[in-house]
Amino acid sequence: MRSEDRATRVPSPTADESAEALLRAVAAGDEQAFARFYDLVSARVYGLARRVLRDAAQAEEVAQEVMVEVWRTAGRFDQTRGSATSWVFTIAHRRAVDRVRSEQAGADRVRRLVPEAEQTPHDIVVEEAAAKMERESVRRCLKTLTVLQREAITLAYYSGYTYREVAQLLDTALPTVKTRMRDGLIRLRDCLGVEVAA
Amino acid sequence: MTSPLDVHSLAGPYSLDALDDIERELFEDHIIACETCAVEVAELRETAAMLAEPTWAVPPPRLKTAVMAQISGTRQSLPSMRPPTRRTPALRWRHRSRSLVAAGVAAVVAAAGVYVVQELRLRDQRIVAQAETARIESVLTAPDAKLRAVNVDGGGRLTVVTSDNRDEAVVVLADATEPGPDKAYQLWLIQGSTPKSAGLLAPDQVSGMRLVSGVRGTNILAMTIEPAAGSLVPTTSVKAQVPLTG
Ligand SMILES: [Zn+2]
Numbered sequence: 001m002r003s004e005d006r007a008t009r010v011p012s013p014t015a016d017e018s019a020e021a022l023l024r025a026v027a028a029g030d031e032q033a034f035a036r037f038y039d040l041v042s043a044r045v046y047g048l049a050r051r052v053l054r055d056a057a058q059a060e061e062v063a064q065e066v067m068v069e070v071w072r073t074a075g076r077f078d079q080t081r082g083s084a085t086s087w088v089f090t091i092a093h094r095r096a097v098d099r100v101r102s103e104q105a106g107a108d109r110v111r112r113l114v115p116e117a118e119q120t121p122h123d124i125v126v127e128e129a130a131a132k133m134e135r136e137s138v139r140r141c142l143k144t145l146t147v148l149q150r151e152a153i154t155l156a157y158y159s160g161y162t163y164r165e166v167a168q169l170l171d172t173a174l175p176t177v178k179t180r181m182r183d184g185l186i187r188l189r190d191c192l193g194v195e196v197a198a
Numbered sequence: 199m200t201s202p203l204d205v206h207s208l209a210g211p212y213s214l215d216a217l218d219d220i221e222r223e224l225f226e227d228h229i230i231a232c233e234t235c236a237v238e239v240a241e242l243r244e245t246a247a248m249l250a251e252p253t254w255a256v257p258p259p260r261l262k263t264a265v266m267a268q269i270s271g272t273r274q275s276l277p278s279m280r281p282p283t284r285r286t287p288a289l290r291w292r293h294r295s296r297s298l299v300a301a302g303v304a305a306v307v308a309a310a311g312v313y314v315v316q317e318l319r320l321r322d323q324r325i326v327a328q329a330e331t332a333r334i335e336s337v338l339t340a341p342d343a344k345l346r347a348v349n350v351d352g353g354g355r356l357t358v359v360t361s362d363n364r365d366e367a368v369v370v371l372a373d374a375t376e377p378g379p380d381k382a383y384q385l386w387l388i389q390g391s392t393p394k395s396a397g398l399l400a401p402d403q404v405s406g407m408r409l410v411s412g413v414r415g416t417n418i419l420a421m422t423i424e425p426a427a428g429s430l431v432p433t434t435s436v437k438a439q440v441p442l443t444g
Contacts, residue, residue, distance in 0.1 A: 029274060031266070038262055047255035063257055064265055071269040081240050086247030093250070097215045135252045156216035157249045163211040164218070175207070182210025182242070189245040 019084035027074035034071055041085060042067065045092045052096035052160050062099055066092045097160040141191035149184030152177050205427065209235050213242035231382075231400045334409050337361045337368045350374045350421070350438040354404065358419050358440045365414045367442075369397070374404045374437075377423045383437070384428055385410065388418040393432050401426040416442050 019040060025033030045066050050059035070088055077087050142150055148170065155166045167177040188194075208225045211217050217225060229236045337343065340361035347357040354374030360367040369385055377383055385396040385408060396419065397408040410419070420439040422432045 027274070031270060034269060035262075035266060038265060042262065043254050043256045044250045046257035046261065047253035048250040050255055051253040060257060060261055063261060064268070067265045068268050068272060071274065072272055073275050075275055082244045083247075086244045089247040089250040090243055093246075094215050134248075135254060138248055138251045153214060153249070156211065156214040157246060158253075161216065162218050163214075163216040166216065175204075178207050178211055180210075181214055181216065182207070185210060185213060185242045185245050188248070189241065192245065192248055194241070194245045194248060 020079055023070075023074050023077050023084040023087075026071065027077065037070070038067060041088050044085075044089060048089060048092050049096040049099075051158050052093070053100050058099065058103070059096075062095050063092070066095050069095075093157070100160040137192060141188050144191050145184050145187055146180075148172065148176075149180045149187065152180045153184045153188070156181065206232065206235055209238045209242060213239055213246045231398050231403075233400045233403075333364075333366065334368055334407070337364055337366045337409070340364055346440050346442070348438050348440050352437065356421055356438040356440060358442070360413050360442055362414050365412060367410045367413045367419065369408045369410055369419065371399065371407075371421070372405050376402060376404060380426045381423050382426045382428070383421055384424040384432070386420045386422065386432055387413065387416045388420055388439075389416045393420070395428065395430070398424070398428040413442060418442060 017036065019037065022033050022037040022040065026037055042063065046059055046063040049062040049066070050056060053059050053062065066088070069091055077084060081087075082090075142154070145153070151170055152163075152166050152172075155161045155169060156163065161169065163177050163181060164174065166172075166181075167174045170177065172180075205225065205228045208217060208221060208228075212222065212225045225235075229239060338359055340363060342363050343359050343361050345357065345359050347355055350356050350371070352375045355372050356374075357370040357372070358367050359370075371383060374383065380401060382401045382403065383399040385398075386393040387396045387410065388394075394412075396410045399406050399408075413419075418439050418441055420432070420436045422434050422436055424433060
């Protein structure tokens, strides 16, 4: 599966081409803006789908569905509710999770649950400095969580488990898991300095 | 199953897509009325999306080719209900509508129109939002639509437009008094002596609109003040009631 991947330069957006501005142009039917938006987010859309699905071919299908959905529904993006990138990754994550749940039976996924320390294929990644810093700070901030917070969040987000499955996997009470997901995300938010415009 | 009281606690799992389909639906219905959860989810989702950063992996170039080829033949959805346009479904309907009943309710609906936008925007990414908007419009423009309105105890007005053919009603609350700390207005359908919850407004919400199904054969639509998470049966005196028959 690696042989299909090829290093390509990922262009960085210019200052006046924020993800939000691009997405507005996409909403107006601008295919060139969409191409640039694709360049901006595709490595994370595909990477996220691949992480959740653990399968390059399925990840490619899901990434394609997601990008077409972005094209179709760009007009519904609401900047007051969050950033353009989080809007896209939210769509991508939900699609990947829905796919993994429908295609991979629970037991199968449990078997796949081998903690993967560094499965991100570094050799094919060409990253710009800002993106690299972002990745590093997410990794660093994940380490500031308690073990239970971190495991609950990563099992749900990266493996697509429901909180009920997570509770089972971690042998922890349901209310505790719900709470750890929430306060873990809050701690992560504070560490990353994530903000949503009111 | 999850009891109404701890629905709020699903914000964390929801933001991580860690709910099963049923609980996801339940929670998405909940955040329409619960601004606290809506705001929290927006923040938690923004944070959760950051978890995509370390997964960075460049896709094969053919993906871009395939995507670009597909989008050039794909129609875009209309940018419905976006704040800049401020053209709410209800207002759009007002321009179109000619029926007398509709004209009577137009002002009421237009006044509450902004709330429809605020509430529906939260589930913008779902087709349901458009379906619901369409359903609201169909009730308001139904040939058999009936408009009834009463004053609310303490101030404000409760307006109900029912369509027996569609078995649905649009309920509009306007300018009621504050329900009080940790309280919210809740709607009830009453048939015989059995009340059935017909929707819960957000805490502190004093104006708003709800689509209510299953109204055919119901005698009364009533409204009470309940704890913010809602009640299974009315626990306080009725603030307003609208007879739905006759
Ligand atoms: Zn809530």
